[in-house]
Amino acid sequence: MSKNYVSKKERKDRQFGFLMALPAMIFLACLFVFPIIYSFGASFTNYRLVGNKGIDFVGFKNYLAAFRDPNFYNSLKVTVIITVGSLAVEFFFAFVIAALITNVKRGQGIFKTIYLIPMMVSPTVAGLLFRFMLNDDFGLMNAILKNTGIISSNIPWLTNEKMAIVSIIYVDSWLTIPFIFLLLYTGLASVSEDVVESGRIDGANRFQIFWRIQIPIIKPTVLVALLIRFMDVFRIYDSIYVLTKGGPGKATESLSVLIYRMNWNKYNVGYAAALSYIMLIIMIAVSLIIQRVSADKEDSGRRRRRVGGN
């Protein structure tokens, strides 16, 4: 009798199981697929929530309009600055903390718990906390800096166009460094002690072990963390909404905030949908580039090793 033999009863049970799950599958498919198809369709129309005299197909007009809209370029610039700034700050500090914690032998649990606390705070709550702390006139941050003599006049954390972006990067980093730290720490902790030991025997110092042995081994973890965080921070909305609402003026209006404004202030659903798809395309493109660059280096490294071996 074949190993893959399935009895009639078993087959019927499987069919029954499938039928039981079918409504839920259809429901979930509609839930996920319908909005995507609907918004994609809407992006090619002049659909407005109010004052619409009918919905007409307008082809790529909304997409082309985006590339003529100074608000789009401003938001793209803001989003890119926040994304690059946040990723740089977050990965730098997460690496430092993960490397330090890995080497701590006693009380590691306490440190890990402390560093993970910000991850448990919702972005909205964190935004409100920091909005108060970064207040120009009675915020804790200016009070500390002034009382310690670091600054003589208040820093306009949220009312200066450049400082407001710095503040958003700061709050976003505070919230998500723990997440990246957790991923990197798990990666570093999984590196075999034997590998580290062999490096030590070969005369590598701590930095060299970290940089030349541990980092290359956890590279896939770093890549996953980078991709997840990139996609997350590129869509940043809640921290900005609570901290600055896109201000001062439009100085911190990210793409998500702009899309919200186009949809709910201008009621221009078609244009907002087009902006959403442009944002999606950018995210997919950057994600692919990150993967390609990383894969290329790995492949070329492997190729070089193979050629060297021959």
Added chain:
Amino acid sequence: MKNVLRGRRTKCLVASVLTGMMVLGMANPVLAEGEAASEDAVTVVYNSGMDFSKLDLSGVYDGEINWVGYAENELNQKLMLEMTTGAKSFDICIVPGFGSKMFGSLGMLEPLEPLEDMDDIFAGNKNQHMIGDTIYGYPITGDAMMLYINTEMWEAAGYTEADVPTTLEEYREKALHLTIDSNGVRGDEEGFNKDEVVQWGTMFKGSATNGTVWEMATLAYSNGGAYVEKDYENNTCEVVCDQPAFVETLQYVVDMYNEGSIPSGFAGYDYDEVDAQWMTGNIGMYITWPYLPTKAAGSAIDGHIAVYPLPVGDSGKGVTCLGGWAAHVFTDAPHKEEAIKVAQALSSAEANYRFVSYQGSPSARKSVVERLSEECAAAGNDLQVAVNNAYMVSAEDGLETDIAMTDAAAVDAQTTSGQYINMAFTGQLSCQEAMDQLKAELEQIFADNDFMQGN
């Protein structure tokens, strides 16, 4: 064989029941949630911050009402979705004047007959819920700005009641004198350090949000400026925020900030933050809405507040922009006839009195304000009497907030105005540049929304 068949039947039965439950559950989620809600009752959607559900309507309307509250910042969106999807979930919405114009112009609100005692309602409060002669909302509350003074700072500055500013220029001078740095030097004295201010002469809500647009409107109206001039006869409008009266008013606020009279973070403050500053007792004067004394109860400023009518601007008057909420009936209300009765009941003098008594908002009705003032006087609450008196003066001379009364363009016009005003406050653009750019954007917004385009 029998067992197999029985098993199959059981399975089919279970599958059918589960599928049926799921489909029913998906089809009518409201049924599952709202068992207590009667289908015959009139459904009223309102700003949850106003707490209408506590209103005792006995003797005014004895039918059943389903109250549905949403936070103010999401109410507009919920209504927009409700109306554009044709869900017909609500009969009445309680929204501000711009909602009357916006939803009314889109044909989503039922034109209403005048109330029998319409003369009891302040003229401005009536007008902001009408388009031309058509009434779309029965007014419930009103709002008008007034001048508040921190008496402790006032007296410490050597001022008396006779020094209360009656013009905006005096207001600026007094604000500078009330401002003190950490060395105790006043703003108008030699050696004043505006980077070390500990007490400010005044405050302004300046973040890139709608409230800022309203605050600016009051100062601009008083100086004879406006965002937009409307010609109802020809259904045309002209954006005039780039005109000297408005630009100079904007510059007036920027100058007070540059002088140090306004806290440095004002351009990021929302109402709560501005009010919090006032309540610390470190702000000398403040032009804002009537709710302030109630909000400040128990704070450092409590017992040190005096209220006066608005200072006069270049127009020769102190002119507030008006706020206020009204009850509106949807054209596709499932219980339209009953809904009209409920809207009338909500706006009636008795219901209005009961509502504002516990909620604290100013009434849209003169008789209710007078009745409350009498009660406050009898109870020795002189501050509230002064607030009511200042409110009545302001409400009589007040104007509708022109930028908010722009039909379907209302939300976009206000948000965009807030952004450009904020750019002027934060020095990203000069006042004139900001208003020139705002004018261009507003014209586009009005064209996109077909607002007063002469057709």
